[in-house]
Amino acid sequence: MHLVMIHPATYDNCRAAVERAFELFPQDLTGKKVVIKPNVLRASTADEHIVTHPAVLRAVVAAVEQRAPQEIVVGDNPGLFSYGDNESTFEKTGLMAAAGKYYRNLGDSPRPIAFLPELIPEVGVSREILDTDILISLPKFKSHGLTVMTGAIKNSYGILPGAQKARLHRMAGTPERFHELIVDVFRLRIPDLFILDAVVGMEGNGPASPDLREIGLVLAADNAVALDGVVARMMGLEPGRLRFLQKARELGLGDFDEQKISLDGELRIIPDFKVPPLGGEAIACNEAVQEIIKGRTRVRPAADPDLCTACGLCVEHCPVEAITMEADLPVADAETCITCFCCQEICPDKAMTLD
């Protein structure tokens, strides 16, 4: 049986909901490394509700601080549009101020990890995510044109730095396959606790829609399938119709069946909640978005000879050894490159450009 918390909250008082989440899903953080990962889709202001609200992050950081961890790290790899600009994305959203001294750029140190041999044998995953003792995921209550909703499982797609996200979007080919891929990424490092910002949610053509809904809740769980099942029901959706939830259940990652979930709080269906088509066509058929995705997957890093000092940092940090020095200029091999763009993040002279 899974437990899901549904707790009333505003952005002024969400600390109480976060404390309740830690009571219901106790985590021994003493002496541990803790990574907190909000959903940071792209540079935007907090009141656009495209990202996890800074008030929720601030409350979680305060709760973690009180539990004597050895180290706290806050970070994410912004989505298809903002990579290479991690700091300014965090600044603009207000998440940098909420993270304070714990902010870390997760994009500059991916580690290669085996993925799906038939599709893409290796992906680069942020080292901080792989090395942490405890991972706390802070998803946002939003609709999504390709996966119909975002939530706990989809938030883990951000463990991939750089253009890998765009590349997988493109390789998936169909919405259904993309649903499956996000579960494959989620399984690479399943978070220990999920605290979901549903104080203000997003409906319509998410994940960056202007249509917002006052919901007034924070949800939490230690199982993503159960939590996403509850979010789906609140949106008026039958969870079993969402391929990513079906696949997660098939893999034994949890259950969304009402009989398998007990609630701490009350589940209310939000009246007339606007969701994208269940088949996920909203993004798959949107030519402008598809052009951006295609463009991102074609991009490759190239060093600017006028700025490069030949320091070699990019060569050293490339997780798949795709870069070699040729006449004091780093050159990336397009076949080997996994488009994590760690070389661009790490370059102290901003010499690595994306061609």
Ligand code: SF4
């Ligand atoms: S890290 Fe930047 S400056 Fe150093 S070798 Fe690479 S591109 Fe050149």
Ligand code: SF4
């Ligand atoms: S060349 Fe740059 S973008 Fe490509 S894999 Fe290496 S670090 Fe990542």
